[in-house]
Amino acid sequence: MLVLGFESSCDETGVALIDVPAAAAQGAPRLLAQALHSQISMHQAYGGVVPELASRDHIRRVLPLTREVLAQADVQLAAVDVIAYTQGPGLAGALLVGAGVAVAMAAALGKPTLGIHHLEGHLLSPFLSADAPEFPFVALLVSGGHTQLMRVNDVGSYEMLGETIDDAAGEAFDKSAKLLGLPYPGGPHLARLALSGDAKAFDLPRPMLRSGKPDFSFAGLKTAVLTQVKRLGEVPTEQQRADLAAATQAAIVEVLVRKSLLALKETGLKRLVVAGGVGANTMLREHLNAACGKRGIRVHYPELSLCTDNGAMIAMAAAMRLQRGMADLHNDGGFAIRPRWTLGSA
Ligand code: KG4
Numbered sequence: 001m002l003v004l005g006f007e008s009s010c011d012e013t014g015v016a017l018i019d020v021p022a023a024a025a026q027g028a029p030r031l032l033a034q035a036l037h038s039q040i041s042m043h044q045a046y047g048g049v050v051p052e053l054a055s056r057d058h059i060r061r062v063l064p065l066t067r068e069v070l071a072q073a074d075v076q077l078a079a080v081d082v083i084a085y086t087q088g089p090g091l092a093g094a095l096l097v098g099a100g101v102a103v104a105m106a107a108a109l110g111k112p113t114l115g116i117h118h119l120e121g122h123l124l125s126p127f128l129s130a131d132a133p134e135f136p137f138v139a140l141l142v143s144g145g146h147t148q149l150m151r152v153n154d155v156g157s158y159e160m161l162g163e164t165i166d167d168a169a170g171e172a173f174d175k176s177a178k179l180l181g182l183p184y185p186g187g188p189h190l191a192r193l194a195l196s197g198d199a200k201a202f203d204l205p206r207p208m209l210r211s212g213k214p215d216f217s218f219a220g221l222k223t224a225v226l227t228q229v230k231r232l233g234e235v236p237t238e239q240q241r242a243d244l245a246a247a248t249q250a251a252i253v254e255v256l257v258r259k260s261l262l263a264l265k266e267t268g269l270k271r272l273v274v275a276g277g278v279g280a281n282t283m284l285r286e287h288l289n290a291a292c293g294k295r296g297i298r299v300h301y302p303e304l305s306l307c308t309d310n311g312a313m314i315a316m317a318a319a320m321r322l323q324r325g326m327a328d329l330h331n332d333g334g335f336a337i338r339p340r341w342t343l344g345s346a
């Protein structure tokens with residue numbers, strides 16, 4: 001069975017094609033081709049994602065990317081069996097593009113559609129790597145909009161262990177980076193600047209580190225970074241900026257590592273899956289690997305290129321649902337996007 005997947009929830013248009021053996025016992029789904037267009041350079045001038053521009057760009061990109069994917073895989077569109085798309089959460093206008101194209105294409109082909117939760121896509125993205133995890137595991141989901149720790153029993157069985165009460169980890173990276181004068185999205189830029197900095201040069205708070213629960217709060221950290229930026233004045237030296245970047249990254253990473261360990265201890269599980277854009281952070285990976293290695297815990301990551309938004313994770317989530325007979329397929333030409341949608345809710 002062939003599944004075509006669309007991602008268009010924010011500022012990346014992603015399309016992917018996956019070959020799915022009918023049952024899980026017959027083997028894992030196989031990624032045949034994928035294509036991605038990032039809008040980052042378009043939004044950079046505005047310091048963040050402009051929703052209207054995002055929607056228009058998805059419209060421009062989605063069909064050429066689809067043609068590229070089909071050509072790469074040497075597959076005719078008519079051979080596709082199911083069309084999956086990101087149903088939510090995300091920007092309403094952006095979601096509508098992927099959903100609209102998926103439903104229109106499916107109607108033309110007489111094939112069903114399947115709406116996928118964007119975070120489920122992130123959660124299951126490590127199954128696209130050669131070293132796929134086994135269920136159950138603890139998942140640390142760290143993206144631009146979400147920071148959650150979850151117990152994942154199987155596809156569709158997610159128990160929330162803790163989440164952020166304010167900003168997400170990616171937001172903490174992005175907002176701090178902006179204060180340091182770095183371009184959007186700041187996470188990777190801040191990480192690069194931090195390489196030449198001394199994290200001990202600034203004493204930044206680790207919000208809720210000792211709350212005893214796997215919950216997070218990052219708003220206070222951003223305020224502390226703002227205070228330091230003001231203290232440094234108009235023209236901080238390159239070293240001061242690097243030091244502050246290093247201190248910010250160290251604070252975020254320490255909280256994420258500690259809370260992950262807490263969730264692992266609470267559940268007694270020995271497997272951790274890290275997903276979402278912040279999962280690409282090298283320091284986070286190094287610290288998680290070291291802390292978990294000592295405790296006999298395996299850590300799984302998606303391929304680096306699949307940490308941030310992409311179509312492959314959406315097609316993969318659809319494939320895993322189809323293999324388990326858990327796909328809510330639609331044939332009626334109707335669709336409903338869900339800009340706000342909690343994972344695990346009906
Ligand atoms: O998962 P994602 O692509 O989009 C959402 O669903 O939100 O995550 C994007 C987030 C941004 O906040 C970005 O700054 C962050 O992931 N990010 C990073 C790194 N690469 C991406 N943060 C820290 N270090 C990185 N290397």
Ligand code: ZN
Nearest residue numbers: 122143308309
């Ligand atoms: Zn995402």
